[in-house]
Every structure is written in structure tokens, then in C-alpha cells.
Amino acid sequence: MKFRFMTKRIILLFSMFVFLSNVKAQGKAEIALETFSQKYPQEKIHLVFNKNSYIAGENLWFKSFIFDGYNLSSISTSMFVELYDSNKMQISKEIVPLLNGQGSGSFTLSESLKEGIYYIRAYTTWMSNFSEDFQALRQIVIYNPSSTEKLVLDETSKWTASVFPESGTLINGINTKCAVRLQSKGITPSEWNGYIIDAAKPDVKLSSFKGFDQNVGIFSLTPKTGVKYQVVLSDSRGNKQVVDLPYVADSGVNLQVSTDNDAIKFSLKSKNITPGTVYKVIGTIGSQMVFKVASDKILEKTYSIPAEQLINGILQLTVFDEKESIIARRLTFVQPGLLKIKKPEIQSMKLDESPRALNSLTITPEQNNNAYTVMILDGSAENPEDENSFLSTLWLTGDITSKIDKPAQYFIPSRNNEALDALLISETWKRFDWRTIMSDRFPLISYRPQPYISYKGKVSIQGMPASNTELNLMFEIPEYGSKLLQVKTDDKGFFTLKGLLFEDAIKFSYQLNDPKIPAEQVQVIFQPDYSFVPLKKSLPESYYTLVQRHTEEQLSETVKRYVATKNTQSNIDEKAILIEEVKLKAKKKDLTKELNERLSSPLFKSMNEAIFDFVNDNNSANGYMNILQWLQGRVPGLTIESSRGSSIPRYRGSTINVYLDEMLLDPSQINTIPVSDIAMVKVIKGYFSGGFGGGYGAIAIYTKRGGTTGSLSDFAASTKLKKSILHGFDKEISFVSPDYNDQNFSKISQDSRTTLYWNPYIEAETKDQTGIQFFNNDDAKNFKLIIMGFDTKEYVPIYFNESIK
Known part of the structure; x- marks a missing residue:
């Protein structure tokens, strides 16, 4: 399959951060990578919801950003979204159109949903050709006070740990950094520490360290062959684990990396290696090669890759021997202390914390950004971006399949860059496997991206295929009259409608262009030229568990507020009879x-x-x-x-x-x-x-x-023709906010909304500033403002996620 749109994209990225040193003839690795990069681009999805958790009977809104590497994707024009319960039973599904790599939609959560953990899966047709692990699969909490069981955080599940030496090996006499990674079905401890021992001398601590966060910690060790090393870990609750380190080799090569804002430096430390051996190191970001060196002197030098020539993201360094076997590899992050993030220009901010007061702000458009997503929350509410943010999906979790607790923490202003580096020491690149692609085993392409919605039709006359026949389709569109479209079948009676872009359903009538053939002898059967792809893998484990609810038990404050908010929103929806009128009061007419x-x-x-x-x-x-x-x-x-x-x-x-x-x-x-x-x-x-x-x-x-x-002015011409219906994209439920300047909303008794404003797509390619207005609830004293966009020329996220007063 050829991707016409990929050619310029690849050239732009490659010229942006190419830095090749001592380049020789291409080997299997380089040829395989070039093939993979050109023919198998890979998408990833960031999903953001209008809030963190819900109550049965509410509406859930979502926004998606689809990336091809580190830029918004132009591969797919449709996204499939599915809602599952914890037993992997599909509850609902939707297909959403994508505009410039962005889409939005909504689900109505049935009143009958039991309290529990649910899952939203999002993917594109093209993504179905690759591992399901890279599809978006997000957990959501749904409360229901009428359920017999309630959710509680799982704080009892034991945690386990693993040790990962830098580049994968411990070698005699070479001082090596070792990352310690925690995992648990429930919540991993945020406060924990450890020390290293020789298993033969358990009472002697060789060194001690403290964990960075609930994911990872790090220590250094100069190992000796014949010694069995262990790390002894304990948390603040007294739980303890003893973990064996890998055995110590008496020869080999160890890849050591250090990263700062100026450069990525690396060197190869060796033991008992034949002098003059040629090694090759290839650096890749995504599936693009950004660095290469091959030399018989490589063990004697420290190499430096200028960071300003790269973009933020995961850099994979892989060491090959003369037979192109992989002997070491390491992931690191480019410029972790200098994240390239554009902040939207916010002006004319007028905030009032009084109950139901009008608040406003304006956003100045960015030249290379098509649209903003804007969400404003009550300052005391949970932030949907606190767990996995727009930034952490773009730069980390979109390419890493293992479970990471609160990955957003690695890209906030107070981030710990050493913790991120330790995390990446414990990870391996999963987007492609060098050995697989070097063996010419590439992904099997079973699903090809279709433009928007496509339908395949088959025309038959008295049960026989109508070959090479012209068919008239008369679409009944009330706002436009009837629209006539003529298609021609192929040798087997088939034809295709591509690029359909409409919501809900559209009616049409049909007849052959040959008036000699009676209409009753003609049959047209349509079927979608796209499909939802079944989820094969198991659902991830949750931090929560279900326990029996007692009859007299009081609801938590969170659930009480959700119940009140649902009632408030029902009143708001009833008052807003003409939803579009409410929307038009908040934005300029286009x-x-x-x-x-x-x-x-x-x-x-x-x-x-x-x-x-x-x-x-x-x-x-x-x-x-x-x-x-x-x-x-x-x-x-x-x-x-x-x-x-x-x-x-x-x-x-x-x-x-x-x-x-x-x-x-x-x-x-x-x-x-x-x-x-x-x-x-x-x-x-x-x-x-x-x-x-x-x-x-x-x-x-x-x-x-x-x-x-x-177009025909009425439907009279089609009344005697055979009729059918085509289904389009699922229609998004309008997000309705109260307008307290309107008397219709004055009788709302209680306003406890946590999401005060939600607009998943505000067009940014205008000369004028974008004005935003929202009304406070009854008790918010500050607000959380989240704005997301993307600069498609500089490959830079536009992001604002702060509390404002």
C-alpha cells in the first residue's frame, strides 16, 4: 500500500533531526528500518474525557487526538470507539469522523449500568494491523447508588518488583545503573526504599536507595562474577520483597547513556572483548533513524548527539555487532528538562467566583494550529488530565505498553527527570522488533484506511448480477431537496460509495438508468465497507475492587455530588429547548x-x-x-x-x-x-x-x-422507487451549559456541576480571537483551565493545564 501523504512527512521529520556520523553502506538494519518507516506508519490516540468518573444515567463526552509518530495523523479519517464492562461485554459502540487527526463524541450511560469499572477502547482501521497493546484502552469509574455492590480502592493487593540493569546486562567490574520497577494489581506504594546485598552475606548492605515514585527507583552497582546479588525492598506499611539481580557475566558490552538539555551522550564499556571488533550504534526516534556510527574504535570514545537537532520524544539506542546481532539497547528521553510546549495566548480573562457568575476569557489563534480543545472545571474537581495527559500520551504511553502509574507526572513543571530516565531503563521499544523486521517479517496489512464512511453495493436483476450497469441513486435530503447521483457497477455488479460524511442516517431511492427493466426486478444491497474489529486481548486490571454495599450505608461525598449534578443537568437540558441558541450566545456566528x-x-x-x-x-x-x-x-x-x-x-x-x-x-x-x-x-x-x-x-x-x-425541489419523483437507508457517523450529544442571564435557568435550585465548560473543537484558524464564556456553579472558588492544540509545522503540543482564580 502506498501512502502519498507520508512522503513529505518523512522528509520533514528526517531533515529536522538527522545527525549521521561515520555513515557506511546500509546494512540489514538500516534497510529494514527504511522499509518499515515508509510502509508501516503507526498511529496512537490520546483520549480525554469531560471528567474522571461518572454516575449511571449521565452523558460521557470524549475528545481524541490521533498521532502518526509525533505529528497529527492524516492516515485515518474515522475512529471506532467501544464501551465495555469489566467482563469484556460490549455495551455500546460508535464511529467518529476525524478532522485533521482530531475527533469527538459521546456516550449515554444507561441508568441500569451497575457500579463498576468500565473500559473505553478507541482505534482506527489502520491501527488494527498492529498490536492491540497500542490501541487506546481507558478505564472509567461509573457509580450507581442502587447497585448492591460498591467500588473501593484496592489497597490490599501485594506489589512485586523487577530489576533492570542499564542496557540489559551486568558485567564483571563495570559500574552499572539498575532500575527497580514496581508493579501491582492494586495501588503501588509511593514511599518505598531498598538496599543491595550479597546473598551470601545478607546482613551487609552494599548500598541503599529510595524510590522516586510509585513506579521506579534506581541504584548503581559494580558487580563481581560469582556473586549472587539481591535487592531488599520495603514500603512505608512494612511490606517487604527480596528480588534477585541478573547473573554477572565475565565478558560483554554495556551501553551507558546520560541525557541533559544539550546532548545525549553514550559510551560502550567492555570486558574481555577482542580488540578491533566493529560495532554499530543506531539511534531512532519512532521509526526514523536520527543517528548512526560504525567503527572499530567505538569502545574507546564517548559520543554526543546534539539535542537541539532532535524533538522531544523517546530515543532508542541499539548496539549491533559485526553480524548485526543486537548486544545492547537503551531508551532515553530527549531534553527532559526542556520540553517544547507552546502555551496558548490567553487574554481578557475576567473571573468571578460568585455563585452562578459569568466568567470569560479569549484565546489568540496559533498560525499552525487548526483547533483548540477547551475544558473548564470546578477547581475542587478531579482533573481528567492528571493521570495520563495529552503530553504523556504523545511522548510516553502512546509508545510504551506496560502499566505506568500516573504517567502525567513525568511532564509537569515539578517533574523528576531522573525518575523518567530510570523508567525508560526498565522499558524496551515495542513499536517494532529489530530481529523481526531484519528477517523481512513485517506486519500483515489486513485493514486499509477508508475515506470517512464507505459502502459497497451490489445490484442484481432477478437475482443475477447487473454487470456494467448504470444506477441512479436519489438521496432524500430535506434541507436540500433530492440529490441525484449516478454510479456504474463493475463486471460482478458491485459499486462503491466512498467518502460519505454525514451523521445519523440518510434515505435514498434507486432505479436503473435503463427504463426497459421493471423496478420490481431490481435489487440493491448495501453493506458497510468498514467494520468494528473485535478486541482479542484481556482487559487490564483495575485499581478498584467491588464489595457488598450495606443497606444503611451513607453515600460518599463524591457520589452525592454526582447524584445532585445529574439532577441539575437534567433541569438544564429541559430549560435549554433550543440547544443551538444557547451555543450561539457563546461564540461568534461564522x-x-x-x-x-x-x-x-x-x-x-x-x-x-x-x-x-x-x-x-x-x-x-x-x-x-x-x-x-x-x-x-x-x-x-x-x-x-x-x-x-x-x-x-x-x-x-x-x-x-x-x-x-x-x-x-x-x-x-x-x-x-x-x-x-x-x-x-x-x-x-x-x-x-x-x-x-x-x-x-x-x-x-x-x-x-x-x-x-x-437538486429536485421535492421528493415526488422518488415516491415510486425502491427505498433504502444508509447509516453515517454517530451524532454527538450537545454539551449544554446554563445561561444564568436567561430567566429560563433562574429556577434551578442547585448547581453542583464539576465540568463548567466543554468544547472539543474550537476552530483556531481565524484572524479573530476566540471568546469563551461560562457560568460558575454554586460553590467553586477557583477553576481548572485545560486547553489543548498542536502546532503541525513545529511538531510541538500547545498545552495549558493550570488552576486559575
Whole structure:
């Protein structure tokens, strides 16, 4: 499978931090890595919810960011989201459209859900070709006071520990850092310590250390062959573990790494190695090679990789011998003390902690950021970003499959960089395995990304395939009339509709283009050209356990508040009869978006389109005789070529069609259309459903007098035809907040909302500042403001997660 969109991406990343030293001819490793990088890009997903836990009967909202390495992904245009209970029973599922690598949706949590731990799984079709361990699988707590059992934190499960020497080996006489990693089904202790002993002399402490956090600690040891070393660990509650260290080898190579803001330095320490042996070290970030050295003098030097030439992320250093066998490897983080994070520019902040007071702020747009996600919480509420944050998914957990407690802590201002380095000593890279790809064993591609939603149809006449037959599809779209689309079947009677972009369901009628064939003899069967992929692996263990609820037992303060909030939200929803009116009070009306909604039918909508508005902005086009000439140079990838007096539009080298009021038109006829008669032009990039079976790209021109010319004004023509329904993306539930300036909300008796504002997609590519307004609840004295975005040119997250007063 070829990824046209990947070529520029790879060149940009490689030129951004390539640093090759003493490069020789490519070996198996380099060739395998290049193949893997070009053909098998890998996506990862960050999920953020509107809050940490829920009560049965509430709505759950989520936002997703899909990354291809360290940039927002352009591979997938759809995301699958599934809700499971703790028994791996699927409760609900949705398909969500992705715009510039971002998507959002919601689930309604049934009143009948029992109290317990539930799981939300998110993945793309392309991700299904790789390990399920890299799919997003998040635990959520759902309370239900009517359940016979209640959730309590599991503080009784024992913890275990493992020791990981740096680069994997202990070698006689070589001082080596060793990471100690804790794991538990329940909660691991945050306060613990340990000491090292010779098992033959258990009363003599060789050295002592203290754990950094609930995940990891570190110590150094100069081992001797023949000695059995152990580490004795204990926590603040008196629990104790004794762990054996790996045996000590009398020869070998040990890779030692140190990282700071200026450089990553490494050296190879050896014992009893034949002089003149050639070793090769390859450094990779993701699946990109950023460093290489091969030399017979490598054991004598310390190498330094300039950090400013790299981006933040996990760097994997792998040592190969002359036969390209792996003898050592190590993960480290690039510039842990200098995280490249852009903060959004927040202005005009007006905060009032009074009950139900109006608060406001504005965000200045970033040039290379398409959209912001904004969430505002009661300052006393749990923060959904405290456990696993946008930053920790991008830089750590999206590529690490093992369980890490509170990974967000490694990317906060008060982070411990030494703890992160120790954590990475205990990890190995799982995105690809060197031995596997060097043996030409690459992932089996069973699932290919489809543009948005695609359907495959089969036409039959009296049960026999209708080969090479033209079929008329008449889509019934109340806002636009009926839209006629013509497709042609293949030799077996099949056809495909690609790039469908609509919510809920759309009705359509059909008939063959041949009037001689009676309609009753024709049958069209549709099936989605996409599928939810069953989850094979087991669900992860939870920090919680279920215990019997006593009849007279009082609810916790958290659950009491959730019950009150659910009742409050029900009242708010009832008051907000016209939800869109409530939304429009909080944001500026977008006239261009309104024009696009009015003129474009759903068949000519795409999440990858460039719109030019000639009603609200003249766009300086009146001096042009041909609108195609005006488009030249205004859309990246679009070129207009001249041939025999006609203008031929091409997108990224491929010829694309031109439509006038959604009717196919020869480009030569554009010369007859005065620019002054044009209301809107849109350039659709990629597949869309109106292009005769899913065309790849188009220029759609809408005239001021034509509107949606080519559409029928009523459904009369289709009443006698056979009808069917296609299902589109799942519709997201609107997040409704009260407007206490409106008297309709004045009778709400109690407001205990924890999420005061939620907007998963605020467009940022505007000249104007984005204004945000929200009303306080009854008791919040400060607020937590979370803003997320991404600079797609500098590969830098835009992130703000702070308490504000």
C-alpha cells in the first residue's frame, strides 16, 4: 500500500533531526528500518474525557487526538470507539469522523449500568494491523447508588518488583545503573526504599536507595562474577520483597547513556572483548533513524548527539555487532528538562467566583494550529488530565505498553527527570522488533484506511448480477431537496460509495438508468465497507475492587455530588429547548460556515476542504475572467494547467473534476461563468461521496442564482422507487451549559456541576480571537483551565493545564 501523504512527512521529520556520523553502506538494519518507516506508519490516540468518573444515567463526552509518530495523523479519517464492562461485554459502540487527526463524541450511560469499572477502547482501521497493546484502552469509574455492590480502592493487593540493569546486562567490574520497577494489581506504594546485598552475606548492605515514585527507583552497582546479588525492598506499611539481580557475566558490552538539555551522550564499556571488533550504534526516534556510527574504535570514545537537532520524544539506542546481532539497547528521553510546549495566548480573562457568575476569557489563534480543545472545571474537581495527559500520551504511553502509574507526572513543571530516565531503563521499544523486521517479517496489512464512511453495493436483476450497469441513486435530503447521483457497477455488479460524511442516517431511492427493466426486478444491497474489529486481548486490571454495599450505608461525598449534578443537568437540558441558541450566545456566528451549510449538500461535504466565500468576502476575484485561474496558488497541492485554451485542474498531480452547483461540468465551460455570479467555491481534497462513486478531489462552484441547482425541489419523483437507508457517523450529544442571564435557568435550585465548560473543537484558524464564556456553579472558588492544540509545522503540543482564580 502506498501512502502519498507520508512522503513529505518523512522528509520533514528526517531533515529536522538527522545527525549521521561515520555513515557506511546500509546494512540489514538500516534497510529494514527504511522499509518499515515508509510502509508501516503507526498511529496512537490520546483520549480525554469531560471528567474522571461518572454516575449511571449521565452523558460521557470524549475528545481524541490521533498521532502518526509525533505529528497529527492524516492516515485515518474515522475512529471506532467501544464501551465495555469489566467482563469484556460490549455495551455500546460508535464511529467518529476525524478532522485533521482530531475527533469527538459521546456516550449515554444507561441508568441500569451497575457500579463498576468500565473500559473505553478507541482505534482506527489502520491501527488494527498492529498490536492491540497500542490501541487506546481507558478505564472509567461509573457509580450507581442502587447497585448492591460498591467500588473501593484496592489497597490490599501485594506489589512485586523487577530489576533492570542499564542496557540489559551486568558485567564483571563495570559500574552499572539498575532500575527497580514496581508493579501491582492494586495501588503501588509511593514511599518505598531498598538496599543491595550479597546473598551470601545478607546482613551487609552494599548500598541503599529510595524510590522516586510509585513506579521506579534506581541504584548503581559494580558487580563481581560469582556473586549472587539481591535487592531488599520495603514500603512505608512494612511490606517487604527480596528480588534477585541478573547473573554477572565475565565478558560483554554495556551501553551507558546520560541525557541533559544539550546532548545525549553514550559510551560502550567492555570486558574481555577482542580488540578491533566493529560495532554499530543506531539511534531512532519512532521509526526514523536520527543517528548512526560504525567503527572499530567505538569502545574507546564517548559520543554526543546534539539535542537541539532532535524533538522531544523517546530515543532508542541499539548496539549491533559485526553480524548485526543486537548486544545492547537503551531508551532515553530527549531534553527532559526542556520540553517544547507552546502555551496558548490567553487574554481578557475576567473571573468571578460568585455563585452562578459569568466568567470569560479569549484565546489568540496559533498560525499552525487548526483547533483548540477547551475544558473548564470546578477547581475542587478531579482533573481528567492528571493521570495520563495529552503530553504523556504523545511522548510516553502512546509508545510504551506496560502499566505506568500516573504517567502525567513525568511532564509537569515539578517533574523528576531522573525518575523518567530510570523508567525508560526498565522499558524496551515495542513499536517494532529489530530481529523481526531484519528477517523481512513485517506486519500483515489486513485493514486499509477508508475515506470517512464507505459502502459497497451490489445490484442484481432477478437475482443475477447487473454487470456494467448504470444506477441512479436519489438521496432524500430535506434541507436540500433530492440529490441525484449516478454510479456504474463493475463486471460482478458491485459499486462503491466512498467518502460519505454525514451523521445519523440518510434515505435514498434507486432505479436503473435503463427504463426497459421493471423496478420490481431490481435489487440493491448495501453493506458497510468498514467494520468494528473485535478486541482479542484481556482487559487490564483495575485499581478498584467491588464489595457488598450495606443497606444503611451513607453515600460518599463524591457520589452525592454526582447524584445532585445529574439532577441539575437534567433541569438544564429541559430549560435549554433550543440547544443551538444557547451555543450561539457563546461564540461568534461564522457566516462562511453558514453559507457552506446552505449551499452544499451532504454528498459534497468533506472534512478536508478549502472554502472561498464570495458573498461575505469578495476575495479580490472580480478582476479575473476565469475562477480557476484565480484559484491558482491559493490551495496547496492544487495546480491549474492550460491546454488548448482550457484550464485543467490537478490536485497533487491527479486530474480532478469541476462541478457547477453540484453538477459535473467540463472545465472549458467555466469561461462562460462571470466571477460576479459566483457565491462560493470549495476545493475538496480527497474522497467525497458526490463524485460519482467517490471521486478523489473536486472543485465545486456554487452560483448566486443557482444555489443547489441540479437538486429536485421535492421528493415526488422518488415516491415510486425502491427505498433504502444508509447509516453515517454517530451524532454527538450537545454539551449544554446554563445561561444564568436567561430567566429560563433562574429556577434551578442547585448547581453542583464539576465540568463548567466543554468544547472539543474550537476552530483556531481565524484572524479573530476566540471568546469563551461560562457560568460558575454554586460553590467553586477557583477553576481548572485545560486547553489543548498542536502546532503541525513545529511538531510541538500547545498545552495549558493550570488552576486559575
